[in-house]
Amino acid sequence: MKxxxxxxxxxxxxxxxxxxxxxxxxxxxxxxxxxEAVKNSFESQKFSAPAFDFGxxxxxxxxEAVKNSFESQTFVAPAFDFSQINTSKIDKVVKDSFEQVVVSAPVDGWEKVHDGLTIxxxxxxxxxxxxxxxxxxxxxxxxxxxxxxxxFVPQLTLDSNLYEMGITNKADEALLVSNETIQDNGSVExxxxxxxxxxxxxxxxxxxxxxxxPVLPAFVDDNNEIDRVALTQRHELSKVQKIDLFSTxxxxxxxxxxxxxxxxxxxxxxxxxxxxxxxxxxxxxTRNALEKNTISSSKFSLGGFFGVQGEINWSERWSSQxxxxxxxxxxxxxxxxxxxxxxxxxxxxxxxVGLSTSYSQPISVQNRNGFLKSKLxxxxxxxxxxxxxxxxxxxxxxxxxxxxxxxxxxQLGPEFRVGNFIFETGLNFEQxxxxxxxxxxxxxxxLNYTSNREFGVFTSIRYILx
Amino acid sequence: MISKCLNDERSAQxxxxxxYADKMFSVCMHYAADREEAADFLQNGFLxxxxxxxxxxxxxxxxxxxxxxxxxxxLSILRKKKRFNEALENIEYMQELPEHEVDMELIPSAEVIxxxxxxxxxxxxxxxxxxxEGYTHQEISEIMGITVGTSKSQLNRARTLLKIAFNxx
Numbered sequence: 161m162k163x164x165x166x167x168x169x170x171x172x173x174x175x176x177x178x179x180x181x182x183x184x185x186x187x188x189x190x191x192x193x194x195x196e197a198v199k200n201s202f203e204s205q206k207f208s209a210p211a212f213d214f215g216x217x218x219x220x221x222x223x224e225a226v227k228n229s230f231e232s233q234t235f236v237a238p239a240f241d242f243s244q245i246n247t248s249k250i251d252k253v254v255k256d257s258f259e260q261v262v263v264s265a266p267v268d269g270w271e272k273v274h275d276g277l278t279i280x281x282x283x284x285x286x287x288x289x290x291x292x293x294x295x296x297x298x299x300x301x302x303x304x305x306x307x308x309x310x311x312f313v314p315q316l317t318l319d320s321n322l323y324e325m326g327i328t329n330k331a332d333e334a335l336l337v338s339n340e341t342i343q344d345n346g347s348v349e350x351x352x353x354x355x356x357x358x359x360x361x362x363x364x365x366x367x368x369x370x371x372x373x374p375v376l377p378a379f380v381d382d383n384n385e386i387d388r389v390a391l392t393q394r395h396e397l398s399k400v401q402k403i404d405l406f407s408t409x410x411x412x413x414x415x416x417x418x419x420x421x422x423x424x425x426x427x428x429x430x431x432x433x434x435x436x437x438x439x440x441x442x443x444x445x446t447r448n449a450l451e452k453n454t455i456s457s458s459k460f461s462l463g464g465f466f467g468v469q470g471e472i473n474w475s476e477r478w479s480s481q482x483x484x485x486x487x488x489x490x491x492x493x494x495x496x497x498x499x500x501x502x503x504x505x506x507x508x509x510x511x512x513v514g515l516s517t518s519y520s521q522p523i524s525v526q527n528r529n530g531f532l533k534s535k536l537x538x539x540x541x542x543x544x545x546x547x548x549x550x551x552x553x554x555x556x557x558x559x560x561x562x563x564x565x566x567x568x569x570x571q572l573g574p575e576f577r578v579g580n581f582i583f584e585t586g587l588n589f590e591q592x593x594x595x596x597x598x599x600x601x602x603x604x605x606x607l608n609y610t611s612n613r614e615f616g617v618f619t620s621i622r623y624i625l626x
Numbered sequence: 627m628i629s630k631c632l633n634d635e636r637s638a639q640x641x642x643x644x645x646y647a648d649k650m651f652s653v654c655m656h657y658a659a660d661r662e663e664a665a666d667f668l669q670n671g672f673l674x675x676x677x678x679x680x681x682x683x684x685x686x687x688x689x690x691x692x693x694x695x696x697x698x699x700x701l702s703i704l705r706k707k708k709r710f711n712e713a714l715e716n717i718e719y720m721q722e723l724p725e726h727e728v729d730m731e732l733i734p735s736a737e738v739i740x741x742x743x744x745x746x747x748x749x750x751x752x753x754x755x756x757x758x759e760g761y762t763h764q765e766i767s768e769i770m771g772i773t774v775g776t777s778k779s780q781l782n783r784a785r786t787l788l789k790i791a792f793n794x795x
């Protein structure tokens with residue numbers, strides 16, 4: 161037992177000992193002579209790869225089976241549908257059907273072509289250097305006419321009110337008229353008219369300048385396609401000229417030169433007319449003053465009218481008008497009474513119907529929307545009210561003048577068409593044909609022959625109804 | 627008359643217009659949506675005729691030359707209106723043809739015209755140019771700005787749809 165104890169103790173003693181292993185020198189591992197020898201031995205050996213038998217590649221049983229399977233298949237092509245190709249029958253039916261139908265050309269077809277040819281001639285006649293005259297005078301006349309219209313409407317209305325009262329207060333009247341005038345001058349109507357003058361339609365111009373190739377007309381104006389068209393040098397030159405022309409015209413303020421002419425035929429238009437006139441009521445005193453037979457003097461007096469006007473165009477040149485207007489004529493005379501200078505003023509207010517016929521002459525070959533219009537007509541006036549005053553004293557009211565008057569008038573001036581609107585202005589002259597003096601109990605009507613005379617300007621804006 | 631027209635004599639031009647106006651208006655109607663549009667084609671066409679009269683070579687039918695100008699005039703305007711560029715309508719293109727076809731020659735002309743005009747615009751245009759005017763696919767392709775292949779396929783499509791339309795009756 162003691163021996164076993166001793167052995168155990170010895171074992172424990174040995175096992176309690178610990179020894180540290182020396183560090184392995186890994187660098188020596190590959191450099192040992194044995195390793196080197198082994199390495200060299202293996203590397204000195206050479207093995208050749210067996211030759212690959214390519215013949216066996218396509219001849220594998222599987223490949224063969226696939227190949228044979230596909231080759232044994234036969235496909236039958238579907239029958240060609242010859243009904244699809246034998247279509248001349250359809251084409252013939254379509255052609256015959258379309259050609260059997262003959263439709264009459266429009267009645268006014270030639271007129272349109274004629275107008276187009278006229279425009280074409282105009283293009284030919286236009287030189288490459290265009291000098292466009294200023295048309296600022298037209299704007300000035302437009303503005304002046306618009307001002308006249310808006311100025312006279314309130315004035316006439318105010319006058320009527322005063323006459324009903326039987327009292328004229330010149331200072332108040334002048335103030336009120338002035339206020340009204342200022343307010344109405346701000347109307348946008350005049351600016352609209354001017355804006356209309358600047359309308360331009362470049363598409364029309366481009367359309368007119370497209371050079372048509374007889375076979376391929378559509379592509380000459382198409383930049384993407386132009387290389388496909390065999391243009392002659394002549395075509396190219398004319399195209400360039402017209403494009404230059406367009407760019408020149410685009411910067412000028414008028415459009416009449418480029419707009420296609422619109423031949424006027426039968427139609428109606430309706431609108432407003434107004435005017436301002438230097439007026440006379442030519443009685444014995446006034447005639448003597450005008451002929452310098454007395455020391456009395458004829459003073460400037462202004463009258464005006466406004467109303468509606470309708471027009472019927474019978475043809476491009478001839479038309480008739482009818483107008484209904486409210487207006488007045490005044491006469492002022494400087495007279496000496498008992499050594500004192502006084503002004504004698506007379507006025508008649510009337511409703512007038514005018515009938516006239518006019519002839520329109522185109523202003524130029526190029527511009528078929530502008531005309532010089534001369535008009536001759538007759539008028540009937542129903543004198544609604546009248547008065548005569550000397551100084552500030554009313555001496556007569558609604559009893560000195562007759563109720564009816566007849567006159568003749570002539571008008572001359574330009575007329576322009578802008579879109580559906582007609583703008584006309586010009587000079588107006590009217591002469592009364594009847595003695596409108598009624599007599600005052602002291603002087604009979606035969607001894608004081610009195611007629612009205614008016615000379616001034618008028619303007620009219622009308623809308624084309626047809 | 628042509629030589630007088632070349633001298634810009636209005637009376638001769640008017641005579642020439644009146645001689646061909648109805649025929650050419652009928653041609654214009656083939657391509658127009660309504661009379662108004664056809665009148666535009668006619669006016670544009672005659673203006674081209676008179677302005678390009680010096681290019682007529684006197685070696686073919688004058689009427690044919692005028693007709694060709696009318697058609698080109700119409701196509702020119704339609705091209706500007708972009709009518710060629712309309713999307714192709716989705717209609718049953720691949721329908722099978724019926725087994726028993728009707729004899730198209732027995733169909734009234736008005737019906738044929740109506741059916742043709744009901745076709746998709748591009749197909750109808752190709753059909754008209756090919757069948758009525760005798761244009762080649764090359765010419766049609768140049769005029770309409772499409773490929774020759776498209777022209778052929780549109781023609782085939784037009785014919786097929788037309789057959790279907792008539793056999794549906």
